[in-house]
Structures are given as structure tokens and as C-alpha cells.
Amino acid sequence: MKRFLTSLIAVLAITNLEAQQQTPKLVVCITVDQLRGDYIEYFYNTFGDRGFKRLLNEGLVYKNIRFEFSNVDQASAFATLFTGTNPCFHGITGDSIYDFEKDKELPCLYDPAFLGNYTHDNYSPKNLISSTIGDELKIASNGRSDVYSIAPDANSAILSAGHAANGAFWLDNYNGKWATTTYYKNVPWYVDRFNNGNESLESRIESMVWEPSLPLKQYSAFPYLMDDLPFKYSYNPKYKDCYFNFKSSPYINKEITRLTKQFLEFGGFGSRSCPDLLSVTFYAGNYNGTKNKEYTREIQDIYIQLDKDLEQLLDAVDKKVGLVNTLIVLSGTGYYENEVTYSEGLSLGGGDFYPKRCVALLNMYLMAIHGQQNWVKGYHDGQIFFNRKAIEDAKLDLGVIQRQAAEFVLEFSGVQHVTTDRELRSGDWNEGTANFRNGTHHLGRGDLIIELQPGWTIANGDEKGKKNTSVVRNNAVITPLIFMGNGLKPAHIYREVKATEVAPTVTHVLRIRPPNACNQLPLSELLNY
Incomplete structure (x- = not known):
């Protein structure tokens, strides 16, 4: 009788487990x-x-x-x-x-x-x-x-x-x-x-x-x-x-x-x-x-x-x-996503960041150091892309140029942090830049990844006529x-x-x-x- 009860309990336990794991x-x-x-x-x-x-x-x-x-x-x-x-x-x-x-x-x-x-x-x-x-x-x-x-x-x-x-x-x-x-x-x-x-x-x-x-x-x-x-x-x-x-x-x-x-x-x-x-x-x-x-x-x-x-x-x-x-x-x-614009008179301490202006000034800076050449291709989605063929033809060290450029861009108003593709590839990244590493892929990543301070506006136009502006926010979104x-x-x-x-x-x-x-x-x- 004891053996029968033990077997019955085992069968019921297995049956219950299978029902739960269907x-x-x-x-x-x-x-x-x-x-x-x-x-x-x-x-x-x-x-x-x-x-x-x-x-x-x-x-x-x-x-x-x-x-x-x-x-x-x-x-x-x-x-x-x-x-x-x-x-x-x-x-x-x-x-x-x-x-x-x-x-x-x-x-x-x-x-x-x-x-x-x-x-x-x-x-x-x-x-x-x-x-x-x-x-x-x-x-x-x-x-x-x-x-x-x-x-x-x-x-x-x-x-x-x-x-x-x-x-x-x-x-x-x-x-x-x-x-x-x-x-x-x-x-x-x-x-x-x-x-x-x-x-x-x-x-x-x-x-x-x-x-x-x-x-x-x-x-x-x-x-x-x-x-x-x-x-x-x-x-x-x-x-x-x-x-x-x-x-x-x-x-x-x-x-x-x-x-x-x-x-x-x-x-x-x-x-x-x-x-x-x-x-x-x-x-x-x-x-x-x-x-x-x-x-x-x-x-x-x-x-x-x-x-x-x-x-x-x-x-x-x-x-x-x-x-x-x-x-x-x-x-x-x-x-x-939202595209909120603040009413006139509401100042939150931010400012305007112009990617095109940043690229132009960066290119002029690199020309002053390395000679007359279009060293920078452009800006997209928070990243700056270099003309790597020109850098290779000039026999320059890409990592050195990335570091020089990062130090220059970091001086722009509103820029919180700049990291380089070389740093992310070489493993020279930390908890603060882990998001950049996780969110980019090495085959399509820009040479510089830029983080702006919250409250700054990215103006994808020029100073005379800002278009496609977006305000930087870093709020977490609760997602169940x-x-x-x-x-x-x-x-x-x-x-x-x-x-x-x-x-x-x-x-x-x-x-x-x-x-x-x-x-x-x-x-x-x-x-x-």
C-alpha cells in the first residue's frame, strides 16, 4: 500500500509538471x-x-x-x-x-x-x-x-x-x-x-x-x-x-x-x-x-x-x-517621440547645437593640422563620419585624428561627452560609454559619437533658418x-x-x-x- 501511494504521488507530480510546462x-x-x-x-x-x-x-x-x-x-x-x-x-x-x-x-x-x-x-x-x-x-x-x-x-x-x-x-x-x-x-x-x-x-x-x-x-x-x-x-x-x-x-x-x-x-x-x-x-x-x-x-x-x-x-x-x-x-x-517647442520666454538653460556648423569647424581645424583636404564627410544621428580614404591616402593614424577631433568637439557648448570609434573597438570604454558601444555596430559606426546635454536643441539647419529641430531629453520611458x-x-x-x-x-x-x-x-x- 505504501509503495502504491508513493507511485501515485510521483505520477501526479509528473502529470502536474507536464501540465504546467506544456x-x-x-x-x-x-x-x-x-x-x-x-x-x-x-x-x-x-x-x-x-x-x-x-x-x-x-x-x-x-x-x-x-x-x-x-x-x-x-x-x-x-x-x-x-x-x-x-x-x-x-x-x-x-x-x-x-x-x-x-x-x-x-x-x-x-x-x-x-x-x-x-x-x-x-x-x-x-x-x-x-x-x-x-x-x-x-x-x-x-x-x-x-x-x-x-x-x-x-x-x-x-x-x-x-x-x-x-x-x-x-x-x-x-x-x-x-x-x-x-x-x-x-x-x-x-x-x-x-x-x-x-x-x-x-x-x-x-x-x-x-x-x-x-x-x-x-x-x-x-x-x-x-x-x-x-x-x-x-x-x-x-x-x-x-x-x-x-x-x-x-x-x-x-x-x-x-x-x-x-x-x-x-x-x-x-x-x-x-x-x-x-x-x-x-x-x-x-x-x-x-x-x-x-x-x-x-x-x-x-x-x-x-x-x-x-x-x-x-x-x-x-x-x-x-x-x-x-x-x-x-x-x-x-x-x-514628441517635438515639443517651448513657449517664448521659457528658458531652461539649454541652447542650439548646429551639426553642420560643427562639421565645418572641425574640418577647418583638421585642415590646419594635416593640410588642405576634406577630412570630414558629415554628421548623422549623433555621429560624425570621417573621410577615411583621404586619411589612409595621407598615411595618417586614424586613431590619432579621432582623438584630436574628439577633444576639439568636446569644447563645443552643449556637448556632454564624445567617444571615438577606436575606443569602442579597442575595448577602451567604461560604464559611462557602454550605451554607445551597445547601441552602435562597428561596421557602420561613425568616427565620433556625440552626447549632448539635456535641454539642448539639435538644429539640422543653419542659424538663419532652423529646421527639423529636436530637444535632447534623457528621460527613462516606463515600458511594461x-x-x-x-x-x-x-x-x-x-x-x-x-x-x-x-x-x-x-x-x-x-x-x-x-x-x-x-x-x-x-x-x-x-x-x-
């Missing part, structure tokens, strides 16, 4: 671009019970994700979340790169080798030099798993899909169709249907009017609103920026949800012998028409309506696959991370986690290898999952 049939990665945890808190009372509140009540919630590099943007954030490593390894350091030979800024994923499908843009994941969660799932399943992504923009779509995905779809800025690249070979019939006829956004967009979804008195999260007037925006495809503006309104999330539900209905997700992966990107940033304002009803309404879209998505997954069979992963991107479904018990974890820990945690639950450049362990709360 591999999900489907992973849905929900990434909300520019999501702010503080806004979720501020707007909490306006949410329903089955969107944000459901995720917070039923999920394993981490309060904040930390990105280990400066100047986080859409491309670098998505690449980091889905590869489990920083830009120094995955190679995506920002939304754009600069071709100084052609004097032209290019998208970071630009690839003329592949045509656009429903778009004139040319993209591929070629410049992403690490594998992603989806790539490893494809390898493990020998191609049997389906991997798709749906997003407002090409960067988020392609980087969350990876190299081996079945498809990646985004909304084109010019025609409003669901676009992709011929790099991916599969366009499901229901995507074609959405791009044509009565299903197309073009045929419906003129009937869409964005107005407050709640009475004005309920938009009370910010005590800094300047007027009591409601907002009202409409969209006409005859105007150039129609779809561009549309993509920063709550309607983009509704379109994302609409197409995602079609994938769930007709794509067979969760019905295969191997798990599938569906990456969905929502938008929670400022509306394009209000980026010069810090506090608006528009941003609160974006969150209120996003809450409803999350509810619809969770319900659709539960109905088709079952949340018990699905791992939901929700995260933000660790940055927030939530795992829900597939037998996970609800909990709130108050420690900070790294963005590079997300991918190895997901692959651990899937029982596959982490992406090939990832050297992080899964989050400890899911190690025994």
Missing part, C-alpha cells in the same frame, strides 16, 4: 510602439475590464523593460526585442542610415534587390545580422511552423518577422494597402482581399472621422489641457499625408486588429503539430498633428481605443485557439512586459528586466534555441515553465 500551440507577440506604462496608470479608470486590465490581472507582469543603449527608436527596439541582443550584435542601430557618397538618407532595411508588393519601397531583413525568435522556430520545426507579422510600418513588420518568416505586412504610406516585400514569398488570399474592392482601406477611409470616444469631462488625466474644445480629424486619400497621419491615429490599431483576426480565422494558427508565431504591432505614440504638444486628449483617446483593440484580439485568440494553448507576450519599445496564457499564474514582478531577456524567455517556453547572437538567460520566473 508547449503553446501559438505565440502572439504584441508589441506596442511607444507604449508608456505611466500612461496606462494615468488612463486606467477609462479602460474596460478585458483589455489592459485583463493583461494586468491575469498576466505575469514586469513593471519595466530597460534598453541598454541610448537613442532607442523603432528599428533598434524591435530588432533588440526579437533577437535578444543589442545593436552591437544585430546591426540595426536606428531607423535610417546615411549614404555620404550619394548624400542621401536611406531606411535601415533598404534593399534594392527586392521589389515591393503593394508598395514602391524596397526592403528586406538583410541588414539584420542576427536570427530572430521566428527564425529559430522555423529552424526547429523544419519550416512547418507558420511565422507572420502585421504592423503599421515596414521596420516593425520585418524586424519582428525575421529572415525565415512566411510573411511580413505593413500599411503603405502612399496607397493605404497592406504591403510587403518580394523577399517573402507568401501573400495570403485574405490580404489580397483587404487590398482590393470593398475591403480596401481606400474605399472606407473617407467615412472615418476621429472624434473623442468619451465625453470631454472624462479626459481628466492631464490637468494641463489648454482648451475645452473637442478634436475632429478626417482623412482624404487625395491629400499627400493622408495615410501617414492615419497611421498615428487610433484607426491604425483597428486596421491591425481587423487583419489579425483574418489571419486567426483563416491561417490555421495553432492547428499544426508545431507551434506558430504571430507578431502584432500596435501604435501608442502621439498623433502627427499634435507632436508639438506634450499633453493632449488625443493621446488619451489613442489608449482608450487601443484598450478595446486589445480586448478584441485577446477574445479572437481565445475563441480560435484558446488562451490556455497560447502564450501572449506584450511589450513596449522603450522610447517616446507581460506574459499571459498557456497555464501561467498571474503575478507582479517589481524588478527591472532587460530588453535582451525577452527573446530567450519566449524561445525557452517554445523549447527551442535562443537567437544566435543572444547570450541572456530566460527570465527566472519562467525558467521552470
Whole structure:
């Protein structure tokens, strides 16, 4: 009898462990671009019970994700979340790169080798030099798993899909169709249907009017609103920026949800012998028409309506696959864009930094030392690039010139710190410059990396006519991370986690290898999952 009870207890323990460690049939990665945890808190009372509140009540919630590099943007954030490593390894350091030979800024994923499908843009994941969660799932399943992504923009779509995905779809800025690249070979019939006829956004967009979804008195999260007037925006495809503006309104999330539900209905997700992966990107940033304002009803309404879209998505997954069979992963991107200009008379002690002027003076300084030559190519995204061929032809030491230039630029008003490419390559960096090392890749890095003091304005023009100005801020953005479904018990974890820990945690639950450049362990709360 004693032996029987011992065996029964062992069987029950193993059965319980297997139930807890069941591999999900489907992973849905929900990434909300520019999501702010503080806004979720501020707007909490306006949410329903089955969107944000459901995720917070039923999920394993981490309060904040930390990105280990400066100047986080859409491309670098998505690449980091889905590869489990920083830009120094995955190679995506920002939304754009600069071709100084052609004097032209290019998208970071630009690839003329592949045509656009429903778009004139040319993209591929070629410049992403690490594998992603989806790539490893494809390898493990020998191609049997389906991997798709749906997003407002090409960067988020392609980087969350990876190299081996079945498809990646985004909304084109010019025609409003669901676009992709011929790099991916599969366009499901229901995507074609959405791009044509009565299903197309073009045929419906003129009937869409964005107005407050709640009475004005309920938009009370910010005590800094300047007027009591409601907002009202409409969209006409005859105007150039129609779809561009549309993509920063709550309607983009509704379109994302609409197409995602079609994938769930007709794509067979969760019905295969191997798990599938569906990456969905929502938008929670400022509306394009209000980026010069810090506090608006528009941003609160974006969150209120996003809450409803999350509810619809969770319900659709539960109905088709079952949340018990699905791992939901929700995260933000660790940055927030605005273009706030301060009222006249408000002085915060900063000033204007003119990159073009800095480059011109630096070039004159180097000419005075090393002779008449264009030693500096230009400035892009906080970095100064040298004419390395001229330096090589003159048989000069690149490291010496970088150091001379760094000392010169450090004397400019507003410059907090300057580090050199040679220092980062040689390992001569410390905790203060670790962000520069993590956030850049040695193959495309500038010769000087410049950090400005907070409050200074980067003026990408000249003194007579400043254009494209941006104010430097170094505020941390609270970015929650939530795992829900597939037998996970609800909990709130108050420690900070790294963005590079997300991918190895997901692959651990899937029982596959982490992406090939990832050297992080899964989050400890899911190690025994």
C-alpha cells in the first residue's frame, strides 16, 4: 500500500509538471510602439475590464523593460526585442542610415534587390545580422511552423518577422494597402482581399472621422489641457499625408486588429503539430498633428481605443485557439517621440547645437593640422563620419585624428561627452560609454559619437533658418512586459528586466534555441515553465 501511494504521488507530480510546462500551440507577440506604462496608470479608470486590465490581472507582469543603449527608436527596439541582443550584435542601430557618397538618407532595411508588393519601397531583413525568435522556430520545426507579422510600418513588420518568416505586412504610406516585400514569398488570399474592392482601406477611409470616444469631462488625466474644445480629424486619400497621419491615429490599431483576426480565422494558427508565431504591432505614440504638444486628449483617446483593440484580439485568440494553448507576450519599445517647442520666454538653460556648423569647424581645424583636404564627410544621428580614404591616402593614424577631433568637439557648448570609434573597438570604454558601444555596430559606426546635454536643441539647419529641430531629453520611458496564457499564474514582478531577456524567455517556453547572437538567460520566473 505504501509503495502504491508513493507511485501515485510521483505520477501526479509528473502529470502536474507536464501540465504546467506544456508547449503553446501559438505565440502572439504584441508589441506596442511607444507604449508608456505611466500612461496606462494615468488612463486606467477609462479602460474596460478585458483589455489592459485583463493583461494586468491575469498576466505575469514586469513593471519595466530597460534598453541598454541610448537613442532607442523603432528599428533598434524591435530588432533588440526579437533577437535578444543589442545593436552591437544585430546591426540595426536606428531607423535610417546615411549614404555620404550619394548624400542621401536611406531606411535601415533598404534593399534594392527586392521589389515591393503593394508598395514602391524596397526592403528586406538583410541588414539584420542576427536570427530572430521566428527564425529559430522555423529552424526547429523544419519550416512547418507558420511565422507572420502585421504592423503599421515596414521596420516593425520585418524586424519582428525575421529572415525565415512566411510573411511580413505593413500599411503603405502612399496607397493605404497592406504591403510587403518580394523577399517573402507568401501573400495570403485574405490580404489580397483587404487590398482590393470593398475591403480596401481606400474605399472606407473617407467615412472615418476621429472624434473623442468619451465625453470631454472624462479626459481628466492631464490637468494641463489648454482648451475645452473637442478634436475632429478626417482623412482624404487625395491629400499627400493622408495615410501617414492615419497611421498615428487610433484607426491604425483597428486596421491591425481587423487583419489579425483574418489571419486567426483563416491561417490555421495553432492547428499544426508545431507551434506558430504571430507578431502584432500596435501604435501608442502621439498623433502627427499634435507632436508639438506634450499633453493632449488625443493621446488619451489613442489608449482608450487601443484598450478595446486589445480586448478584441485577446477574445479572437481565445475563441480560435484558446488562451490556455497560447502564450501572449506584450511589450513596449522603450522610447517616446514628441517635438515639443517651448513657449517664448521659457528658458531652461539649454541652447542650439548646429551639426553642420560643427562639421565645418572641425574640418577647418583638421585642415590646419594635416593640410588642405576634406577630412570630414558629415554628421548623422549623433555621429560624425570621417573621410577615411583621404586619411589612409595621407598615411595618417586614424586613431590619432579621432582623438584630436574628439577633444576639439568636446569644447563645443552643449556637448556632454564624445567617444571615438577606436575606443569602442579597442575595448577602451567604461560604464559611462557602454550605451554607445551597445547601441552602435562597428561596421557602420561613425568616427565620433556625440552626447549632448539635456535641454539642448539639435538644429539640422543653419542659424538663419532652423529646421527639423529636436530637444535632447534623457528621460527613462516606463515600458511594461507581460506574459499571459498557456497555464501561467498571474503575478507582479517589481524588478527591472532587460530588453535582451525577452527573446530567450519566449524561445525557452517554445523549447527551442535562443537567437544566435543572444547570450541572456530566460527570465527566472519562467525558467521552470
